[in-house]
Amino acid sequence: MSDKSEDKENATIKIYNQKHNSLKNKMGMRPQTNEDGHINPDHIEEAEGLVLEICKTGEDAIGKTLEILSNVWNEMQTLPSSPQRQEKSEEIFTLAHEIKDIGSLCGYTLSAYFAESLRDYIAETALNLKNQKIIIQAHIDAMNAVHKAGIKEDAGPAAEELKTMVKVAIEKYR
Amino acid sequence: MSSMLRVFGVGDILMCSSSKEAIELLTVTQARTKSRYINSVDIILTDWLMPNGSGRDLLEWVREHKNDSIRFIPVIVVSGYTSEKVTNETRDLGANETLVKPVSGNGLASRICNVIDTPRPFVQTPNFFGPDRRRQELQYTGIERRITTHVIVEKEI
Numbered sequence: 001m002s003d004k005s006e007d008k009e010n011a012t013i014k015i016y017n018q019k020h021n022s023l024k025n026k027m028g029m030r031p032q033t034n035e036d037g038h039i040n041p042d043h044i045e046e047a048e049g050l051v052l053e054i055c056k057t058g059e060d061a062i063g064k065t066l067e068i069l070s071n072v073w074n075e076m077q078t079l080p081s082s083p084q085r086q087e088k089s090e091e092i093f094t095l096a097h098e099i100k101d102i103g104s105l106c107g108y109t110l111s112a113y114f115a116e117s118l119r120d121y122i123a124e125t126a127l128n129l130k131n132q133k134i135i136i137q138a139h140i141d142a143m144n145a146v147h148k149a150g151i152k153e154d155a156g157p158a159a160e161e162l163k164t165m166v167k168v169a170i171e172k173y174r
Numbered sequence: 175m176s177s178m179l180r181v182f183g184v185g186d187i188l189m190c191s192s193s194k195e196a197i198e199l200l201t202v203t204q205a206r207t208k209s210r211y212i213n214s215v216d217i218i219l220t221d222w223l224m225p226n227g228s229g230r231d232l233l234e235w236v237r238e239h240k241n242d243s244i245r246f247i248p249v250i251v252v253s254g255y256t257s258e259k260v261t262n263e264t265r266d267l268g269a270n271e272t273l274v275k276p277v278s279g280n281g282l283a284s285r286i287c288n289v290i291d292t293p294r295p296f297v298q299t300p301n302f303f304g305p306d307r308r309r310q311e312l313q314y315t316g317i318e319r320r321i322t323t324h325v326i327v328e329k330e331i
């Protein structure tokens with residue numbers, strides 16, 4: 001009997017309904033009216049314009065971030081202790097993530113592809129084996145080549161060749 | 175994204191570089207101090223993948239928090255992953271909305287409006303706490319066999 005009441009207690013579902021929509025209140029709307037809030041369409045258009053504005057310097061931003069990433073990678077290879085290496089590895093992860101974001105936002109899809117691959121690889125490895133270094137270096141080399149050649153799209157013979165190069169490195173040295 | 179939010183006129187925007195930093199900030203801002211200088215956070219927008227603690231860590235921390243002013247905060251997860259697995263995971267951890275990167279002005283505006291205009295009730299079950307995962311009201315006409323009991327709580331969220 002007690003088991004049953006315990007089961008029932010465990011199976012209780014609480015549903016929390018909002019008394020007042022405080023966010024709507026903050027936007028200056030009366031919650032009772034159920035009036036939908038909206039963001040001014042002009043502001044949305046302006047926000048879209050911001051993306052275009054950011055992307056005007058997208059290539060430069062990728063280049064600069066890539067340069068920092070390469071430097072951090074070079075520093076990381078000289079570090080013997082693992083806490084310091086861990087810190088650098090997190091920096092590389094963030095920088096790769098940034099390149100991926102700028103790349104996918106601004107249409108530099110090939111840079112985004114390699115940056116994402118590098119970021120995901122770093123997330124799953126300790127980066128202390130020689131083979132892992134080769135894989136990281138292959139990613140950085142590929143991203144540098146893409147940037148220098150001004151390749152944007154994730155398709156075409158040059159893109160495929162670079163992707164194959166990195167894929168081979170991953171398969172051989174993983 | 176912060177520039178877009180500024181254009182929308184959402185007010186103060188606090189930015190953190192990791193979930194660890196966000197947790198520290200939320201702990202201070204949501205403490206409900208009497209200070210006139212600290213505003214509480216209304217909506218959290220978090221990247222899914224971050225160094226030093228992921229968006230997952232942040233979302234779990236928020237939804238498992240004992241303080242109501244933290245655990246009920248609407249959370250919009252921004253993710254570069256488009257897979258169903260990630261979308262389901264964010265939903266099951268209690269995210270209000272998921273926004274896929276690259277973020278557009280329209281996408282961001284619609285998620286924010288969803289959170290403000292159509293706030294779903296929060297549901298607490300033994301295994302879940304977060305906004306109701308059902309977005310549709312479907313009428314069930316069969317025999318009621320559920321053993322669960324519902325307690326409706328009216329709350330200032």
